[in-house]
Amino acid sequence: MRDYSNTEQYRVTTAYEKLLTSFVNISAAAIFVLPFYWAGLESRELKLIFTGLFFLENLVSIIIQDYRLPGMLVQGAHWKKKYPKHKQLVHAVLYTASFSTMLFWVWFPGDLLILNLLVLQLPCVLISGTTLHGLLAGNMVDVKPIKISK
Secondary structure, eight states: OOOOOOTTTEEEOOHHHHHHHHHHHHHHHHHHHHHHHHTTOOHHHHHHHHHHHHHHHHHHHHHHSTTOOHHHHHHTOEESSOOOHHHHHHHHHHHHHHHHTTTOOSSSTTHHHHHIIIIIIHHHHHHHSSOHHHHHTTOOOEEEEOOOOO
16 A cells, blocks of 8 residues: 655545445445345334444455545545554544444434534534544545646
């Protein structure tokens, strides 16, 4: 794995790019939920299966892709440096917990997701350049190449 910590050639991904990456990651996991949906499982079961599949997607990415999830592959993003497997696993657990806020709620649908995105993730990205789960997992930062126009 290359070291992408050279800030002259790479930049930290933006909040929008991180959101797009998550959208792709969620969409990839959602494809595998469809058979369970068609089988007529109840909502709570589907939510738990979706959460499990999202976590499995993270684990498979750790094993075969140096933890480059589908959203990172689509956008051409890389981890800034090679992070130890235990930090990748912590990130996967926390990322899955963060993801699950879109499936479960307390007062109204989406309440936990809104709190997660606006109160936890966005401020953390703006201040540190990484998500809260990235920060807690050892300051895991994703970067993209800088495109130099000639």
